[in-house]
Amino acid sequence: MKLPYYPGCTLKKNAKNFEKAAIVAAKHLGIELVELPRWNCCGAVSSLTSDDVMHHVAAIRNLVRVQQMNDDGILDNEYRLVVLCAMCFNVLKRSNILATSNANMLNTINSFMDTEPDYEGTVEVKHFLEILRDDVGFDAIKSKVINPLKGLKVSAYYGCTLLRPREVGIDDPEAPTIMERLIESLGAEPVDNPYKSLCCGSYHTVGSNKEVVARRAYRIIEGARRNGAEAIITSCPLCAFNLDNRQALTEKLYPGFKRMPILYFTQLMALAFGYESEASFDGNFVDPIPLLEEKGLIGMKVQK
Amino acid sequence: MLLEKVEEISGENLYACYQCGRCTAGCPMTGEMDLMPNQVILAILRNDERVLNAKTPWVCAQCYQCGVRCPKNVDIAKIMEALREIKLRSNVNYIDLKKINRSYPQIAIVATMRKFTG
Ligand code: SF4
Ligand code: SF4
Numbered sequence: 001m002k003l004p005y006y007p008g009c010t011l012k013k014n015a016k017n018f019e020k021a022a023i024v025a026a027k028h029l030g031i032e033l034v035e036l037p038r039w040n041c042c043g044a045v046s047s048l049t050s051d052d053v054m055h056h057v058a059a060i061r062n063l064v065r066v067q068q069m070n071d072d073g074i075l076d077n078e079y080r081l082v083v084l085c086a087m088c089f090n091v092l093k094r095s096n097i098l099a100t101s102n103a104n105m106l107n108t109i110n111s112f113m114d115t116e117p118d119y120e121g122t123v124e125v126k127h128f129l130e131i132l133r134d135d136v137g138f139d140a141i142k143s144k145v146i147n148p149l150k151g152l153k154v155s156a157y158y159g160c161t162l163l164r165p166r167e168v169g170i171d172d173p174e175a176p177t178i179m180e181r182l183i184e185s186l187g188a189e190p191v192d193n194p195y196k197s198l199c200c201g202s203y204h205t206v207g208s209n210k211e212v213v214a215r216r217a218y219r220i221i222e223g224a225r226r227n228g229a230e231a232i233i234t235s236c237p238l239c240a241f242n243l244d245n246r247q248a249l250t251e252k253l254y255p256g257f258k259r260m261p262i263l264y265f266t267q268l269m270a271l272a273f274g275y276e277s278e279a280s281f282d283g284n285f286v287d288p289i290p291l292l293e294e295k296g297l298i299g300m301k302v303q304k
Numbered sequence: 305m306l307l308e309k310v311e312e313i314s315g316e317n318l319y320a321c322y323q324c325g326r327c328t329a330g331c332p333m334t335g336e337m338d339l340m341p342n343q344v345i346l347a348i349l350r351n352d353e354r355v356l357n358a359k360t361p362w363v364c365a366q367c368y369q370c371g372v373r374c375p376k377n378v379d380i381a382k383i384m385e386a387l388r389e390i391k392l393r394s395n396v397n398y399i400d401l402k403k404i405n406r407s408y409p410q411i412a413i414v415a416t417m418r419k420f421t422g
Contacts, residue, residue, distance in 0.1 A: 008410075008411070009410035009411065009414070010409045010410045010411045013409075013410060014408075014409040014410070015409070041410070041414060043414065043418060044410070044411040044412075044414035044415040044418065045366060045414075045415040045418050045419060046366075047385075047418070048314070048366070048379075048381055048382045048385035048386075049313050049314065049315075049382070049385055049386065049389055050312075050313065050314065050315030050382075051312070051313060055418070085411065087411045087415075088411070160365075160366075160367040160368055160369070163372075164367070164368035164369065164371070164372050165368045165371055165372065165379075166371075166372055173372045174372070197369075198332050199332045199333075199365050199367035199369065201332075201365060202365045202366070202367065202412075202415065203365070203411075203412045203415035203416045203419065204363075204365055205408065205412055206399075206404055206405070206408055206412050206413060206415075206416040207399055207416065207420070209336070209363075212333075212335075212336055216332070237409050237411060238409050238411050238412050238415075241408070241409045241412065
């Protein structure tokens, strides 16, 4: 299966490990992720005003690229666009819903992009997790596991943009299970966290609200730890930054706080599929290697 | 009037709100807010312009929890955005872009620019 794929800016800088692990994991499952040619930044957060069309242009322009890949024969009638970054996924899907349900708006966007072909509303924006659930299936994933992640207790952190708003979300916004099912299929043990969809503070990490974010990270990490979690997985590079890198500040605010590894779900997949080096654990702030070594999950069978 | 402006920018019907407080109950940022989300709605309905100087819209992280919980389908995140936009459209920036640490994830930087500058 050959699928068009939108990386977004952060996967090319702060979250290279997310992408690298995803590409080998997808390949292991028979999926070739083909990066969109000439993709551009989606805008990271949706504009929410009813009179703003301009800020949806960037998202829609990326969808035009999927049409072009089909027109150019790079893809064969494949209009599902796969996204890894949960924030980009949210923005692209929301703009797509808006543009395809509002002919006037779509017309304005198409007239504005006068050097591009018109967007015809044919693209479906999918998060990679949806492809895993709906097209590959968790049983098939389980059968492809080379190194079951036995004894590793992992908590899923969903955050906001995978789940909300309802029309964009990929699972029940109040009780999601998709990542727990993935954890299970990889042979690890899913652990619940009451704060798994509590906002981490998002972009407030940039301004003067770093402490708010570090406190949020504490609540989320401790929620998982109380249930026995040893690591947390996420699908958002901003959540990852807030939960992972911000632990340096969390540690200062809460004496006695113990660091916990924060991984991308694709890193866990790459490890279970036998691609330890592509799992790129050196890209994480809190080093997950000691935990994985303790569990006997480092130095397992390697795929060539 | 403030109410008309917010209605126009957000596209939301604020009269739909019956002040149940579910938005506030689920909001992760209330600890940092000076007005609770349901109070923001009430203030706008009363055309109380003081709400434009409240911290609340700037603390809102656009997490969409309120909208998922609201039994009346009010999209409170859009109302917070409308309040921010009223300020930002009068050429007021809420952050100094020069002070941003560029090593942060791009999505964080771009999001900050989108939400805090006009
Ligand atoms: S949840 Fe909805 S109806 Fe209830 S107070 Fe908030 S906006 Fe109003
Ligand atoms: S979108 Fe804003 S107001 Fe609504 S719950 Fe999230 S932080 Fe609170």
